[in-house]
Amino acid sequence: MRFASLLCGLVLAAGTTVPVAASEAPAAQTTQIDHILLWGRSIDQINGVMSVKLGFQVLPGRDPNGVANHFVRMPDRSYVELLGITQANPKLDPGMDSDQAVLHGGPGSRSWGLRSSALDQIRAFLQEQGFKPTQMFSASPTDPDGAGPSKPPRWRLFAFTTQPLSTTLFIIDYPPEGLKPHPAIDDKVMREHPNGAKEVSAFWLLSANADSERKQFERMGFAGSVPVRMPQVAASGFCVPVGSKRIYVLQPDGAGTAADALHSGGPQVFGVSIGVEDLALAKRRVERGYETTLANYKGLMGDSFLAPTQNDLGVWMEFHAMAADRPCG
Known part of the structure; x- marks a missing residue:
């Protein structure tokens, strides 16, 4: 793929396809x-x-x-x-x-x-x-x-x-x-993770102007954004609802992690949120993997911890406890 x-x-x-009648707004719910x-x-x-x-x-x-x-x-x-x-x-x-x-x-x-x-x-x-x-x-x-x-x-x-x-x-x-x-059982097995991960629940997009990104999402039909702050990475911006998931459009909130990343790498996928079945189990796996102790915090998705992945992956990975749908706000 x-x-x-x-x-x-x-x-x-720059090719074109046969026009398809569009509704007044895209099927954002799909x-x-x-x-x-x-x-x-x-x-x-x-x-x-x-x-x-x-x-x-x-x-x-x-x-x-x-x-x-x-x-x-x-x-x-x-x-x-x-x-x-x-x-x-x-x-x-x-x-x-x-x-x-x-x-x-x-x-x-x-x-x-x-x-x-x-x-x-x-x-x-x-x-x-x-x-x-x-x-x-x-x-x-x-x-x-x-x-x-x-x-x-x-x-x-x-x-x-x-x-x-x-x-x-x-x-x-x-x-x-x-x-x-391939068989359905293979499809099921390949989606099972030792850390209990069940979903990618949010993308974090970092730029110099979060409000400009928010307006573009609204033009594309994704309305209902709300202001958010991520003090754990020194960023603020907006949560844009996409179906049952989220996209965070962020900019640096003063000096810190987000400002450093934007200065060194420009606009980027700054992080992802991962919903897990057992947060304590996932945290212990990551602590053993990185040979460190990590702290929980109340994040935008509830009880969470931040894995120290930025140097390894170039993005942050936030793990949070699974719950019912969490629309923005």
Whole structure:
């Protein structure tokens, strides 16, 4: 599922598709956060952090051109895609080049996706609002990880020729859950994690102007944002509701962690929130992995702790106790 490889074509493409009638607002209720593209210093380094230090199950992917991708998949279908360069002089597409021009071989994330079952309607709505979505792209009928040429493609997506936000957004859809090339039991097993993780519940997007990002989300149809502060990383901004999940659009709140990250890396996926079944178990795993003691705090998602992942992953990982839907506010 080489989304990083695709982003070059998505960002540069200017094709059109047959118009689809858009409603007055996009089907925001059908949309959820999907995944981020997270680079490591190498694929082995990032796999080790995610599995040994944090307690996730990491699934292998593919490595056709010297850039491997692996996955951390959650029971609710959200996930993190892990990327790492595996050989000298890898074949990098412009999207990868753009990431590496900022990361210089280091860890971090600049690209992320939303998932929607109303992909065509949302694309049409965004065009009406003056955004510039690319043409629709889909997996090859002979995709080795797909269900075969007679089945729907394994994914469909579009990005933007001009990005509406300071990070790279794409919107994706998948076939129904029943159309899988592997048994249901395998699908269940690959989403079970030793640390008890159940969902990626929020993305944290860091920029110099959180209010500008909030206004762009409203133009895209995601209304109802509320102000938030994250003192644990010296950031403030807004919580944007996306389905039952959240996107935090943040900016530095004075000197501190967020200001340092923005100064050194520019706009970025600054962190993710992970909902876990047993917070004490997850915390103990991370404490053993990092050989340190961590403190709990009452965060925006309730009882939480912050794993010290910024140096290893280029993003923060916040773990919080699972609960019912937590809309912004």
